[in-house]
Amino acid sequence: MSASYSLPVTDSLAHDRNFTSTTHSSVPTEEQRLIKLSSATDDKNILVDGRDQLETGSDPELLRMLQVSDDELVGDLTYEQLSLYEKKSVLINRELDKMNTFGSAGLGRYQWCIFLLCGFGYFLDLAWAQAFGLISGAIQQELGIADSKIGDIFVAFSAGLTVGAFFWGIAADVIGRKWCFNITCAISSVAGLLFAAPSNFGALCFLISVVGLGVGGNIPLDSAIVLEFLPTNRRFLLAVLSTFQPIGVVVSCGVAYGLVPKYSCDTSLPSCQGGETPCCTKSSNMGWRYFTITLGVITFLIFVARFVLFDFQESPKFLLSKGRDEEALRVLYNIAEFNKAPVPDLTLEDFHALDKAAGVQNIETHDNTQTGVKTILLKGLNNFSHLKGFFSSKRMIWLTVSLWIAYMSLFFSFSIAGGYLPLILRQKGIDTSTSISVTYRNYIIVYLPGTIATILAGVLMEIKWLGRKWAMALGAGLMGASLFLFSAVSSVAGFVGFNLMEYFFQSLYCALLYAFTPEAFPAPYRGTASGIASTLGRLASTVAPFAAGSIFNPRSNGVLYMAGGAAFVSMLSVATLPFETRGKHSF
Template sequence: MGMGKYQWFIFYLCGFGYFLDLCWAQAGGLVGSAIIQELGIGTDHAGDLSTAFNTGLTLGAFTWGLLVDIVGRRWCFNITCLIASVFGFLVATPSSYGAICFYYLLVGFGVGGNIPIDATITIEFLPKNHRWLLAALSTFQPLGTVFASIIAFCVIPSHSCGADLPSCNTGETPCCTKDSNIGWRYTMIILGGITFLIFLLRFVAFRFRESPKYLLSKGHDAKALDVLYSVAHFNQRPQPTLSIDDFRALEFEDDSIGSYNSDVPINGGQHEARPPAVREVLIGGFSQVFGHLRGLFKDKRNAYLFTVLGVAYIADFWSFSVVGYFLPLILRDKGVDAEQSTADTYRSYVWIYLPGVTATLVAARFMEIPRVGRKWSMVVSAGLMGVSLALYQLVDSIPANIAFNAMEYWFQSLYNALLYAYTPETFAAPFRGSACGMLSTLGRIASIIAPIASTHVYNGSHSPGVLWLGAGGAWISMFAIALLPGDTRGKQAF
């Protein structure tokens, strides 16, 4: 059917899922200082908001990654955005730090499923000659980061307490009141509204049909054909020539190759009639729900791919999590950020993340270059990401901070766009979402552990060890990618 209106709708709606992933991640860092000041949170709990969100992302990636192969793409596609929007609104309501962290964890739970779900859906509707759009999906991630930064820049500085005001929880006056510090709540409400609008676009404005490849993997041949006919009608294209008789002919061929009858009569030709034991019911139910994972771990090729990509995801997320956590601390100890106002800080975020949009477009182009393709583009971009992290030791001013941060984020965006595109291509439809979700889960876990594990290396303004840990993670990810088999250009696991 080619690339029609339906496929473009899928691309943009899935792109909005990528948009939300980094939009909400960026928002936590933007509002964190305002929340800490208003509620009087100590430095020992200042990172709890980020930890809660990352925990939600981890749980979401694992849960939704499995569910997309169990209950289907359609409901997961819609529910994740609904969950994120509802709890996004709720984040703005309480004045308890524990409640705020809990609601933000649930936002992360909803958002965490977007990348494995949206990548899976996109590849299953794209024609082969448009698979470069898988990398272009990641363009929405830096756009999400920039959007959150712009909202914060417009709202928070003009609706925040003075930097010298203490929390009203200390009993001192004057203090930072809720009404004078409403900017971070406005930010959460605006992002919650944007997320709800995306949910409405997915669920109401556009009728998403279940993926035909998912339906085929579950044996629903007629429903899969119905989706093909519906998409062709939506695109105003001729009806497909594929019919249910074609599937029946294939099944007849499979049956005629050879099979055995497991329904063997016993007791003199009489079948034993007995109720199934509880153990059999439990095992049978578990196998029915999670049986699709057998193809992922029993096949040597898939097991090898999952292992190598698992190392790549863990090292990649480790890398940018270590540096993302410690760079602001290193710069603060150098006295660099003391020169910036709140508005200047948010403006800097825009300059840092906006160039990342071009990186994902470059990734989409590199995917289709012969003898370069996905694999070697990932190797080069991961290596340069590590180099840019190591060079960050040269930063000693605000312009240098913005320039080097933008460079690192550019290579990070290039690498991740290619990695997120390669992953769904290499696994078959019955366990594609589960593989993507579990790999994303491994990365999310690494992003939680990395800052904690690296704490003892941090040594104030002189902390090259932290930067080398971040660069080393990028280079380990690079070597793992180099161990992958041939490129997926022009191929796809079914």
């Protein structure tokens, strides 16, 4: 996507710009084209007008036009309380809102591309998570892995996810969204393709952890990226983005069903590791390898679509947070060109007027000539200065702690249910182990309705009397109730039915929570906030089986009540969030 629009720095009062209108000003006037300054560092031209407004101070009328109503801000926040970055961020929001009125269904072409490519990231998250559960039996049989060790597959993947969520969340706020967006997919595709090569369990676990490292950044990163390019009235698509997750599970099950049973050893054959014959050889057990190669190819094709076919533009809000106003504005103009929308009204003069009013000058001058260990260390530490945002106000501390509790309780809840429910049912005489075909059929029955749940989440979050907060509370409460109802299961059919119900409400709640989290935090530490929340959730899911194990009794439903109780804790946590984000500006 080439940048053909120049960045006009015009006198805003030279033409009437109503920011709440859906009409756009024309391309900069001939008078403004007469004076051009060529950048010394590249071939970009920046248009200025001849009156040099910035030398005489900011015009009060221009500043008034740049303001927004306090009603458009979250909670009891007022425009005067906004930081300089937040005031500029609002102007980006306005342009995106206007730009997308020229697109299809309220979105421009660029936004639809971003939505689909980030949706594929969500797709990979659960496609790979499901994959290792589907092939663990075939790997165990071929390599002769003990029952006590086969769980290392899931530990390795969980460790990769945890590190990935933490690392990529922070990296997105330090080096930017663009590189993280592409690197995460590249890592998981390479590791996925290599996974079929070794016949050593340790090497497989290592590659699984690397896949997790790449995939782990998808949820916190992709949700932030989609948000930062969406118009305000289409932010319900953040919840709909989660639709790609159950689709990932269904596709993973479908591919496995077509390959694993057909190209696997007879289940009665022992591993060749013990020297017995006949045994389960590599050549007769290629199904799980064909399966992971197929997923690796799918992941690689998604990487190609992201990196080669699509010209991803760095988030303008990330650029603003780093003081790179001109680059942020250029991205906005590039998107308008890609969307075939009129030239944005926003100009550098608008940003400079806000700078003047805030007493800030020359904010885009960066001194890179200083050297020395102390200087380098200080610059390195400055990359993490955004972490102070979590403690910038009582409201932000309240928000952060509430969401951390919500994530930990949610992950704790479904981790217990998934690990201990089959054990409880077996004690009741209900054997949930079935043939491979029936197992895959049941997976599809359970997970496919999750696509409806995530779409429903997008509807609920836009209902005025529900909004994000109470829709989340509703979803968490219904999830907790469904876990309590599991105690009444007395048949395999009941197990499948209640599993479907629990996953439906879990999908509903997760979609809402994943959508709200990036909305609630500003761009300077949005990726970090989402990444840490996801990391804490992963850690809670790791601890949960040990905590439940201390009270587990196969003749009791105690662990199910613990899981349901954790879901209710998550419900209470989101119900006490300090503000609602529906229809409000995100920074």
